[in-house]
Structures are given as C-alpha cells and as structure tokens.
Amino acid sequence: MQNPDTQAPAKKKRTRLSPQDREHLILTGAIEFVADHGFAFSTRELARHLNVSQSLLYRYFATKEEIIEKIYERVYVGRWNPEWDEILTDRKLSVQERLECYLLDYSKVVLQKDWVRIFLLTAFEDPIISQRYISMLRRRIFEPLLDEQLASMGRKALANPKDRELALELIWGFHSSIFYLGVRQWVYKTPTRVNIETLVRSRTRSFLVGFEAFLNELDQPTNGENPPC
CATH class of the missing domain: 1.10.10.60 (Homeodomain-like)
Structure with a gap:
C-alpha cells in the first residue's frame, strides 16, 4: 500500500x-x-x-x-469612442476646449503599442487598415473640425475645393503629431519626457492660432504676387 x-x-x-x-x-x-x-x-x-x-x-x-x-x-473600430464625434460639435464649448478634450482621450487609445505598430507594419504590406482608418478620421474628425472652426469665426464653408483640401491637410498634419508620439515610443524607443496632457494642450493652442490665421488669409487678395521664399 x-x-x-x-x-x-x-x-x-x-x-x-x-x-x-x-x-x-x-x-x-x-x-x-x-x-x-x-x-x-x-x-x-x-x-x-x-x-x-x-x-x-x-x-x-x-x-x-x-x-x-x-x-x-x-x-481600431472597437476602441473608437462615439463621444468624440459629439465633443467636437458641442458648441457650448470653445473649439479649443473641444479639441483638447477629444485629443486627451484619443491619445490614450492611439498611443498603445498594438495600435501604433499594427497601423505602421500593415501599411508596408497592405495599407487597407490604415486607409480605412484614415478615411474614418477624415469623415468623422477632420471635416467636422474644419466646419466647427469656420462656424466659430462666423464663416461659411469654404467654397473653393482647393482651399478646403489644404485646410484638411493642415488638420491632418496636426492630428498626426499626436500619433507620432506613439511612433517615438513604440518604434524609435525614444518616448517624450514631457507630460502628454501638457503637450497636447500646448500643441492644440499653437495649432488653432495658426489655423485661424490661415483661414483668415484665404480672403486676402494676393495681387498675383508670390510671397518671398
């Protein structure tokens, strides 16, 4: 036994x-x-x-x-917060307040390792994921943001398609600067040493100052002259 x-x-x-x-x-x-x-x-x-x-x-x-x-x-779709769409069109807040609120929450999603690396790695092989996501960003973030900024300035939608496309490119470039923080961390391994919230708020303020100036300049006659290089 x-x-x-x-x-x-x-x-x-x-x-x-x-x-x-x-x-x-x-x-x-x-x-x-x-x-x-x-x-x-x-x-x-x-x-x-x-x-x-x-x-x-x-x-x-x-x-x-x-x-x-x-x-x-x-x-990508599962982490999209539907409240982002509502925040950007909430006219009880200034455009700056709306954009900061959205980006602070968005940065918590986009700065994750899997989000950043999958987005980039798949783009080299088959960019279907990045193309689909960028299309969604344009439709649900970039275009509404442009319309809301114009409305806050008492302006109507841009009639010239080239002006509108340029304005959207400026928004895209600014928006991508948040994503780039994730690229630095998860690809280059050189994360920022600055507090993300402080950085997002500072970039937002700087962008809106320049963006409003750009939109105002669209109404200014150029007299056919090119600006100096």
Missing part, C-alpha cells in the same frame, strides 16, 4: 473554455503577434505561436483575411 505522504500530487483539472472565450484568447494572441511581426505570416506560423492546432485556428477564423478584419474591428 502506498504511503499517503508519498502519493503523487493530483492532476489539476483542465479548464474548458467557452467558444467565445477561446476566440477572444486567440484574437488577443493574434493582435500581439501582428504588433511584433506584421501581417507577413502564415496561419501555420500564427497557430504555432499561439500553441494551438491550425485546425482549431480555422474553427474560429476561416481565412487569414478574416483574422485581419477581426483585428481591425477590435483594435
């Missing part, structure tokens, strides 16, 4: 995950993998990294394209 003190420890019961939990774990692992390696992978490589069989992976994601779509939905 075996001594009770020398009995082998009982085996732990293996927890059986629900299909929903299993899918969540696989997708979370896929996001981490893609953030480090990009989309130039095979489903076999992904399955090996996740320590699951390829057949199990296919049970939840039939194709690599489906994995990419789910990653986009989780990381």
